[in-house]
Amino acid sequence: xxxxxxxxxxxxxxxxxxxxxxxxxxxxxxxxxxxxxxxxxxxxxxxxxxxxxxxxxxxxxxxxxxxxxxxxxxxxxxxxxxxxxxxxxxxxxxxxxxxxxxxxxxxxxxxxxxxxxxxxxxxxxxxxxxxxxxxxxxxxxxxxxxxxxxxxxxxxxxxxxxxxxxxxxxxxxxxxxxxxxxxxxxxxxxxxxxxxxxxxxxxxxxxxxxxxxxxxxxxxxxxxxxxxxxxxxxxxxxxxxxxxxxxxxxxxxxxxxxxxxxxxxxxxxxxxxxxxxxxxxxxxxxxxxxxxxxxxxxxxxxxxxxxxxxxxxxxxxxxxxxxxxxxxxxxxxxxxxxxxxxxxxxxxxxxxxxxxxxxxxxxxxxxxxxxxxxxxxxxxxxxxxxxxxxxxxxxxxxxxxxxxxxxxxxxxxxxxxxxxxxxxxxxxxxxxxxxxxxxxxxxxxxxxxxxxxxxxxxxxxxx
Amino acid sequence: xxxxxxxxxxxxxxxxxxxxxxxxxxxxxxxxxxxxxxxxxxxxxxxxxxxxxxxxxxxxxxxxxxxxxxxxxxxxxxxxxxxxxxxxxxxxxxxxxxxxxxxxxxxxxxxxxxxxxxxxxxxxxxxxxxxxxxxxxxxxxxxxxxxxxxxxxxxxxxxxxxxxxxxxxxxxxxxxxxxxxxxxxxxxxxxxxxxxxxxx
Ligand code: SF4
Numbered sequence: 001x002x003x004x005x006x007x008x009x010x011x012x013x014x015x016x017x018x019x020x021x022x023x024x025x026x027x028x029x030x031x032x033x034x035x036x037x038x039x040x041x042x043x044x045x046x047x048x049x050x051x052x053x054x055x056x057x058x059x060x061x062x063x064x065x066x067x068x069x070x071x072x073x074x075x076x077x078x079x080x081x082x083x084x085x086x087x088x089x090x091x092x093x094x095x096x097x098x099x100x101x102x103x104x105x106x107x108x109x110x111x112x113x114x115x116x117x118x119x120x121x122x123x124x125x126x127x128x129x130x131x132x133x134x135x136x137x138x139x140x141x142x143x144x145x146x147x148x149x150x151x152x153x154x155x156x157x158x159x160x161x162x163x164x165x166x167x168x169x170x171x172x173x174x175x176x177x178x179x180x181x182x183x184x185x186x187x188x189x190x191x192x193x194x195x196x197x198x199x200x201x202x203x204x205x206x207x208x209x210x211x212x213x214x215x216x217x218x219x220x221x222x223x224x225x226x227x228x229x230x231x232x233x234x235x236x237x238x239x240x241x242x243x244x245x246x247x248x249x250x251x252x253x254x255x256x257x258x259x260x261x262x263x264x265x266x267x268x269x270x271x272x273x274x275x276x277x278x279x280x281x282x283x284x285x286x287x288x289x290x291x292x293x294x295x296x297x298x299x300x301x302x303x304x305x306x307x308x309x310x311x312x313x314x315x316x317x318x319x320x321x322x323x324x325x326x327x328x329x330x331x332x333x334x335x336x337x338x339x340x341x342x343x344x345x346x347x348x349x350x351x352x353x354x355x356x357x358x359x360x361x362x363x364x365x366x367x368x369x370x371x372x373x374x375x376x377x378x379x380x381x382x383x384x385x386x387x388x389x390x391x392x393x394x395x396x397x398x399x400x401x402x403x404x405x406x407x408x409x410x411x412x413x414x415x416x417x418x419x420x421x422x423x424x425x426x427x428x429x430x431x432x433x434x435x436x437x438x439x440x441x442x443x444x445x446x447x448x449x450x451x452x453x454x455x456x457x458x459x460x461x462x463x
Numbered sequence: 464x465x466x467x468x469x470x471x472x473x474x475x476x477x478x479x480x481x482x483x484x485x486x487x488x489x490x491x492x493x494x495x496x497x498x499x500x501x502x503x504x505x506x507x508x509x510x511x512x513x514x515x516x517x518x519x520x521x522x523x524x525x526x527x528x529x530x531x532x533x534x535x536x537x538x539x540x541x542x543x544x545x546x547x548x549x550x551x552x553x554x555x556x557x558x559x560x561x562x563x564x565x566x567x568x569x570x571x572x573x574x575x576x577x578x579x580x581x582x583x584x585x586x587x588x589x590x591x592x593x594x595x596x597x598x599x600x601x602x603x604x605x606x607x608x609x610x611x612x613x614x615x616x617x618x619x620x621x622x623x624x625x626x627x628x629x630x631x632x633x634x635x636x637x638x639x640x641x642x643x644x645x646x647x648x649x650x651x652x653x654x655x656x657x658x659x660x661x662x663x
Contacts, residue, residue: 016655021629027655039498079496086498130546146548146574156645195540230569294483313482406492427487429510
């Protein structure tokens with residue numbers, strides 16, 4: 001048998017039919033929906049007069065458009081409230097499981113899917129949200145889709161897709177102190193650019209990748225979309241199984257043992273051919289920050305802003321950020337700190353933030369938004385004393401949601417202000433009109449939160 | 464569901480010579496709270512079209528009366544960023560029927576095709592030529608022939624071929640959509656599910 005990549009194994013086993021001329025009909029095992037990209041899809045079903053084909057394969061949550069304080073009160077903004085209510089109504093009408101606001105299982109769609117055990121190795125997973133790639137950390141084919149495709153999945157549990165090309169990115173060696181999974185992925189994107197993997201599905205491999213925890217793997221796969229990739233995935237291994245074994249809903253399944261056996265084939269065979277292969281050395285990676293307005297515009301925290309490529313896009317970007325080539329950002333004042341999102345809103349991330357701010361104080365002038373990715377993360381943070389430690393250092397834990405990651409709610413960064421953000425996009429206006437976003441890891445965000453400036457987290461780490 | 468068919472389009476163009484135009488620029492997140500598909504054109508490129516106080520930014524091309532038309536010509540890596548189909552709805556709602564670039568982000572391209580907005584990929588040097596020409600001569604008309612997969616500058620520019628998936632081309636020409644196709648093969652889908660439960 002010809003050796004196959006992990007991607008091909010999963011994809012091939014989900015193809016129902018190949019349409020003449022290219023695309024294939026792909027069966028979807030798990031579908032996630034949220035309030036922003038689903039209402040028009042339900043309207044489509046209504047217009048066609050058809051039901052949801054497999055309601056138990058779709059899970060719904062409210063996350064994008066919700067406030068992160070006073071969640072027990074009705075949502076103040078009328079449009080947002082309406083959108084969330086519509087989701088609740090649609091789920092009721094079509095019999096879809098829905099974890100709405102205040103539900104103990106509510107949270108950002110890409111945080112709750114994995115932590116509740118809905119995301120399992122070998123699955124095909126889609127959601128009307130580009131960061132669906134997060135679920136690839138479990139060895140799944142997971143990718144973002146548009147609303148028309150949400151309608152297809154609701155109607156038939158299938159979508160029509162062209163098979164992407166495959167790329168393998170190996171990260172060898174070991175990460176240095178203070179270098180996180182976020183730095184690893186920001187580094188890779190800075191090397192290949194924000195369009196560098198367009199058309200590809202990326203498998204991350206190599207010792208520095210297998211050494212990552214599940215939370216860290218999710219950070220890496222989450223941002224694969226930021227280099228243009230359709231998605232990213234990592235072969236499941238003992239780290240994956242240990243994580244799943246701790247989820248009651250998974251561990252108690254009668255078929256858990258047989259699933260474990262089946263999952264053993266979920267790896268790229270020796271000699272499998274990828275359309276493209278890249279290798280990086282983890283020991284070269286420093287804590288990373290972005291300086292521009294796409295995630296590919298990143299650099300080591302102590303480096304100098306490059307001259308760029310003379311394009312109007314590059315200079316427009318620096319102008320927006322209020323900086324110039326040749327400048328260093330180290331020591332540059334920061335106004336806002338945002339910790340959260342489906343990139344870095346999990347418990348590992350809060351732990352790492354707290355490790356740095358413990359025994360220190362929030363710098364004067366810093367406004368911090370510390371937003372857990374889900375109700376469970378919030379609860380865990382309270383149980384582990386993280387919430388308390390934050391309070392002592394002058395921070396406050398908010399309630400879960402997407403929050404400042406896309407600023408659909410009130411958590412906006414004001415125009416012209418600098419925000420160190422653990423989210424995934426530094427686009428113009430992403431965190432509010434005129435907001436200046438610098439992407440970084442939770443550790444680097446913590447270093448800025450206690451010093452008020454962009455600070456190399458390695459200088460503050462003492463163990 | 465039937466939608467408008469796409470065959471031949473002749474129009475003037477609106478040039479947007481910027482690279483990496485992302486979906487947050489096309490339609491900022493704060494305008495995504497609507498639950499219908501209509502009306503997004505009003506906020507297309509909102510933060511470039513209007514300044515903070517809501518005044519028109521006269522430097523922006525959509526506010527320049529010299530440029531109009533149903534074809535948007537933009538720099539490479541157009542539509543990167545989020546999967547929001549609202550970006551496509553906004554562009555269509557504004558009145559564009561095709562976007563020309565040297566490179567489109569994957570999800571954006573899919574979304575466009577699913578909504579009858581044609582993404583036309585042309586070589587980078589041709590794109591630069593085109594942007595330059597339109598910039599200098601806003602009255603330039605172009606012709607997009609989907610059947611022939613050709614793009615040309617009228618009246619007598621050398622046509623360039625663009626690629627499109629044959630299935631999607633068929634859908635656009637006939638005004639059909641993917642849901643229709645999938646609903647027609649429901650038996651195959653059920654059979655697949657059945658096979659899979661047996662395997663387990
Ligand atoms: S946290 Fe940000 S990237 Fe993640 S799902 Fe929410 S809006 Fe999208």
